[in-house]
Amino acid sequence: MQKSLENQAVLWRLRVAIDAPLAVNFDYLAPADTTPSDVGLRVVVPFGSGRRVGLILAVLPLSGDGTAADAPAADQLKPAESILRDLPPMPVDWISLCLFAASYYQAAPGEALLQAIPTGLRKPDPVKRRALKAVSKIEHEAPMQPALTAGQTAVLDDLLPRLNGYSANLLFGITGSGKTEVYLRLIEAVLAQGKQVLLLVPEINLTPLLEARVTQRFPHVPVVSLHSEVTEAARARHFAAALTGEAHIVIGTRLAVFTPMPKLGLIIIDEEHDPAYKQLEGMRYHARDLAVWRAHQAGVPVVLGSATPSPESWANVQSGRYQRLDLPERAHADAVLPAMTLLDTRRMTLDEGLSAQLLEELAQGLAAKEQSLLFINRRGYAPVLTCTACGWVSNCRRCAAHRVVHSLDRTLRCHHCGDTSPIPRQCPDCGNADLRPLGRGTQRVEESLRKHFPQARILRVDRDVATTRKQWEVLEAQIRSQDVDILVGTQMLAKGHDFPALTRVCVVGADAGLFAADWRAPERLFAQLMQVAGRAGRADRPGRVIVQTEHPDHALYQCLLRHDTPAFLDLELTARQQAGFPPYAAQAIVRAEAKQIDNVLDFLQRIRGLVPQEQHPEVFIYDPVPMRMVRLAGRERAQLLLESPSRIALQNFLNQWLPMISAGRGMTRGHAPGGVRWGVEVDPLEC
Known part of the structure; x- marks a missing residue:
């Protein structure tokens, strides 16, 4: 019997996917208990100087049995340690999904397969797990189904x-x-x-x-x-x-x-x-x-x-x-879409960014004992601190961005890299003690509202106060129990929530999204405003939405005023078609970073010419340019944009080009001379 098992072990090799940024899989000698049906099981294998859990993609014959002349010899392979049989094999369709994702998004197959598996199932020596108990079921009678519209x-x-x-x-x-x-x-x-x-x-x-x-x-x-x-x-x-x-x-x-x-x-x-x-x-x-x-x-x-x-x-x-x-209609029998109002603030005097009309709306909500939401999609107290004497501003020491003023803990904080320092008592450059916050975030608006409505119960909801699901659930319970009169919040409150007592939504600071460099910004702004407007008047009390703007005639706001999402989408698609933007073109982007921007640009310029343009006439490669936020966490960043009217043509180009960048190793991200780190993204949302 023992000899039979040994013979069986010699007959098979395992093709194993490993979580590594390489476009190849690895062969190992199969354990004695291997059978062809083990495809899809996890396996512990030696890798480098350590041990990894991989996924078996194929059970193949070894050379010497007359069926696999090109297979490696047994003495060229390391033996796999053990096959993990605590779970059924991963289904064939699941493996196909992961491999398709790896192929389309130009990632290593092992990364796609293994990172889709929970960390606890990827440990070579996992802690002893409890037997898989029955998933908990809540024992109660199912509620009556509501009548359908x-x-x-x-x-x-x-x-x-x-x-x-x-x-x-x-x-x-x-x-x-x-x-x-x-x-x-x-x-x-x-x-x-x-x-x-x-x-x-x-x-x-x-x-x-x-x-x-x-x-x-x-x-x-x-x-x-x-x-x-x-x-x-x-x-x-x-x-x-x-x-x-x-x-x-x-x-x-x-x-x-x-x-x-x-x-x-x-x-x-x-x-x-x-x-x-x-x-x-x-x-x-x-x-x-x-x-x-x-x-x-x-x-x-x-x-x-x-x-x-x-x-x-x-x-x-x-x-x-x-x-x-x-x-096309709201599910609640008495609910209708909220009335939209655009407040033209060009000739108004604003108090901390709030108009007298908007404050009057909030006062009416308080008098009616209804909830109101003031929406501003910027957390913190103010976007920047500045010196009135020399013009110093609170730039981040590691990013091409400002550090945001946070008043509660008296810090300046970068929302990109997390760099934090105390608010200085005087200007670091000239010593002037008159430092002023410019602009406003949720903390500053909350402070202003408390001055205007000292009797109101005001709750701020943003990532600074709700960093976990449990914290959010506590805040949500407060809102639903109507222990809150005025909500001050960011996009956390914009979608998916149903607060029956909320009747007024007031929006400030939305104009920044109209003219942003990102061509997707209008799409995001419209969705955000429509979603946050949808929080108002979802039950039997009518809702009102008030948007402060200096551009009330803008087409985006006019579509918003009419609740006309199809009209906005048709305008957006027409503009994209004229400009040749997705979905009328396919895009990919190579981003690179290093301590010196010249090293990054040199790398991108070099890889740009690796494949002659005439071999792929349908693919256009733009010149390398610094990214909008050129410095992040102390590293300089640039990008190379690729575009084609054909998704297939772009994929064919990437399949030829990326192995040339990584010297034939098939890597879709990695390191290059000059301390450069690079990576590719297909269908980027930001260019």
Whole structure:
């Protein structure tokens, strides 16, 4: 028997993916208990001077058996230590998804595969885990389902008959139209078929309410969540529960798109327009786009929900790739869209950025015992501190940015690299004691409102006071119990929340997004304003939205005034088509950084000419330029933009070009002479 096992061990080698930035996989001698069905299992292997957990991609014959003449000899391979059999193999469709993501986003296959697996399942010597216990179920009776609106009924009549095949559907519903109820009805139908559902949300602070609604509606159904605030051990259990089919509903942020689900029947992407679905480190994938590809691969429907769809999704509707489904009215019987008002501040005297009319609106809300939200998308006290004598400003010592004034802890803080120092008592350059904050953030607005309304209960909600999900839940409970009169908040409050007592939304400081260098800024500003406006008047009390602006005639504000999202998207797509911007072109970008900008620009200029332009006439490579924030965390940064009307042509170019940059090693990011670090991003959101 022993000899038989030894012979078996000699017969096989393992093709293993390792979490490393290399476009190759690695071969190892197979352990004695290996069988061809072990593809998809995790395996402990020696790597470099240490040990790693890899994923078995293939079980292949060794040379010498007459079937693999080009295979390495046994004495050329290191032996794998052990195959981990505590979980079923990763499904073939899951491996295909990860490999597609690696190929499209120009990442190493091992990075894509292994980073999709929870950290606790990637340790060579993991702490002893408890047996996978049954996913907790909340034992209570399911609540009565609310009556459907005519729009919800029409959408479900369209979608329900198409649950057994692929379709891409854009659920375009105004704020408060009941998109979540449509999701729940679809989930119910998919669960009745014995299948699993993947529900993606853009941010962690949107998961508690949605998770509560799902578990309340389906009290006997195993539901798991996957996001960065789930503990390592819990994430491993939830991932395993999805893999084994025990978890029927998975709710998660962007990384959850890689959750293995053998009985997947439906994918839902809530707030599909949100840029948080884009990963900005490592493999820079877009979870929304991968979810659509995954649905097509699995032959299941995908529903993309939004009150402000992305221009890319709107273009897919126009081209026929997506089907558009509308929810044109609010779900609450007495709720209507809020009345919009633009306050032209060009001839107004403002008090800390607040007009007399806006303050009067807040006073009326207090008198009516209704909640109001003052929205300013800038945290801190003021964007910059300056000296009135010599003009010194609080620049960051490590970034090409200002350090923001934070009054509560009396610090100057860079919101990009985290550099922090105490607020100086006098000017560091000239000694002048008259230092003044310029501009305003949430802290300064909060301070001003407390002076105007000393009797009001004012609550500030931003990343400085709600850094974790638990902190947010405490604040949310205060708002829902109506222990708050006036909210001062950033984009954390702009989307996904339903506060019935909130009737007024006042917006200040929005004009900065109209003329930003980023050509996506208007899209983000419009979505942000429509979303925050949608927080008002969601129940039986009418809502009002007041936007202070110096550009009331701007087309963006005029579309906002009419609640006309389709008109704005059509304008935006027309402008992009004329300029040759996505979705009418494909883009990729190489970003590089070093201590000296000249080294960065020299590197980018050198790699720009590695492939003759005539070999790829459809790909245009721009000149290397410094990035808008040229210095970040003490390093100088520049970029090289590539553009093509053909996505295939751009991918073909990248496949030839990137190995030449990395001297044939197939790396999609790495180091270069001069202390340069570089990386590539496909479909960048910022150029």
